[in-house]
């Protein structure tokens with residue numbers, strides 16, 4: 158097949174557009190056949206026989222896997238959060254240890270870990286599972302941990318109209334453990350503080366103290 162058919166609609170590529178990540182245009186359906194052909198090419202290129210028994214179904218499997226791993230390209234993270242409730246609660250909301258898996262866009266290798274997400278509502282709260290869904294939508298695409306942290310913080314600020322947001326991500330990167338510097342066990346921590354979490358040291362200390370306490374103790 159020649160090039161064009163699925164010309165990417167994200168004309169600006171994965172560029173973070175620092176603070177305006179207002180609903181990125183959503184991707185069209187995954188072109189599975191194109192992935193199948195590409196994976197077959199990779200197998201040939203490394204000197205394998207893509208037609209031998211063990212590999213025959215591999216391109217299809219990889220295509221289905223990518224469809225799943227990149228499902229966030231077809232999910233509107235902002236929309237996920239739009240169902241909020243008006244509630245008279247103005248203390249910190251913190252959800253700790255939300256697991257996520259993402260794909261490093263430099264190596265197309267997974268990185269995975271936990272997110273801790275806090276916000277100070279401004280008369281609007283959102284279902285707790287929606288925070289996890291929004292995280293998922295941002296994770297399931299070619300990503301960089303630093304950018305993902307900021308995207309989530311900015312998204313929450315915008316959609317929840319929050320007084321403040323704090324996002325901390327801790328992740329292990331397989332591109333650091335199974336190749337390159339080979340440092341298994343290294344954990345990368347990133348954080349993005351917005352609003353009162355940025356401007357008020359006591360709010361930030363409260364968050365950090367809550368993160369140190371063990372669950373349900």
Ligand SMILES: [Zn+2]
Nearest residue numbers: 261263264332
């Ligand atoms: Zn990487």
